[in-house]
Amino acid sequence: xxxxxxxxxxxxxxxxxxxxxxxxxxxxxxxxxxxxxxxxxxxxxxxxxxxxxxxxxxxxxxxxxxxxxxxxxxxxxxxxxxxxxxxxxxxxxxxxxxxxxxxxxxxxxxxxxxxxxxxxxxxxxxxxxxxxxxxx
Amino acid sequence: xxxxxxxxxxxxxxxxxxxxxxxxxxxxxxxxxxxxxxxxxxxxxxxxxxxxxxxxxxxxxxxxxxxxxxxxxxxxxxxxxxxxxxxxxx
Amino acid sequence: xxxxxxxxxxxxxxxxxxxxxxxxxxxxxxxxxxxxxxxxxxxxxxxxxxxxxxxxxxxxxxxxxxxxxxxxxxxxxxxxxxxxxxxxxxx
Numbered sequence: 130x131x132x133x134x135x136x137x138x139x140x141x142x143x144x145x146x147x148x149x150x151x152x153x154x155x156x157x158x159x160x161x162x163x164x165x166x167x168x169x170x171x172x173x174x175x176x177x178x179x180x181x182x183x184x185x186x187x188x189x190x191x192x193x194x195x196x197x198x199x200x201x202x203x204x205x206x207x208x209x210x211x212x213x214x215x216x217x218x219x220x221x222x223x224x225x226x227x228x229x230x231x232x233x234x235x236x237x238x239x240x241x242x243x244x245x246x247x248x249x250x251x252x253x254x255x256x257x258x259x260x261x262x263x264x265x
Numbered sequence: 266x267x268x269x270x271x272x273x274x275x276x277x278x279x280x281x282x283x284x285x286x287x288x289x290x291x292x293x294x295x296x297x298x299x300x301x302x303x304x305x306x307x308x309x310x311x312x313x314x315x316x317x318x319x320x321x322x323x324x325x326x327x328x329x330x331x332x333x334x335x336x337x338x339x340x341x342x343x344x345x346x347x348x349x350x351x352x353x354x355x
Numbered sequence: 356x357x358x359x360x361x362x363x364x365x366x367x368x369x370x371x372x373x374x375x376x377x378x379x380x381x382x383x384x385x386x387x388x389x390x391x392x393x394x395x396x397x398x399x400x401x402x403x404x405x406x407x408x409x410x411x412x413x414x415x416x417x418x419x420x421x422x423x424x425x426x427x428x429x430x431x432x433x434x435x436x437x438x439x440x441x442x443x444x445x446x
Contacts, residue, residue, distance in 0.1 A: 244392040245294075249296050339373055
């Protein structure tokens with residue numbers, strides 16, 4: 130019986146972007162119903178967390194071009210990753226969360242790993258470039 | 266005074282190297298191993314300065330070569346990290 | 356200036372630029388991500404950079420003054436800051 134580690138895509142995505150389970154659940158909620166336009170209230174009802182927190186998470190994913198937002202009567206958000214790479218990574222994250230929930234949660238909260246990773250990531254020059262490419 | 270500062274620096278570089286090796290143990294990221302070695306080389310360089318007594322001259326040739334090798338290792342670690350990133354984009 | 360000294364000078368400048376790059380990368384990343392380890396290590400590399408630059412200045416710009424303590428103090432400070440930071444923040 131071998132436990133394979135989570136794929137580097139998933140690990141990188143979680144290390145770079147996910148700081149709490151609540152945040153991940155918001156992402157996966159919209160990911161699960163990608164045609165629906167969500168208001169912050171609807172998400173807050175589903176996830177049972179504070180509205181302010183939901184709003185800031187939605188804005189966060191919006192800045193990452195993972196959610197797109199529209200302002201009609203209300204501000205609504207929809208799952209809309211800007212690149213196919215992002216989409217497949219988040220699919221993998223969703224899958225990993227279903228199959229290996231504990232591992233994913235442990236990953237989110239491994240603080241020391243996070244700061245050590247941040248050190249190593251500081252020297253990733255092309256991360257800046259790929260950030261720029263994603264936001265174009 | 267010089268000896269005190271050099272001793273403190275030597276120990277400091279050595280300890281930082283130890284921390285980097287611990288980070289390497291935790292993450293298996295090669296960058297940390299390289300930084301660890303680089304800082305240990307800086308520790309050795311610091312010790313070497315103490316044992317070569319002529320403070321008036323610039324360091325002897327081999328001392329600044331030691332310093333250079335530490336920094337080349339750091340540069341290599343950075344290049345290696347970015348090369349690995351560009352080839353392993355699955 | 357003999358070849359040895361010229362070569363040494365180039366080496367010191369290269370070392371200074373390397374540590375400067377590390378400091379810049381780490382501190383820039385700190386501003387973005389607020390991870391404290393990046394601050395401590397960025398400051399440490401600032402100290403090493405100063406050490407390298409002042410070393411160069413000591414030998415080639417102001418050879419008549421002895422800057423040997425002035426040049427090593429920033430390095431010592433940087434190293435102390437990083438070690439204290441790593442110990443303080445570790446769990």
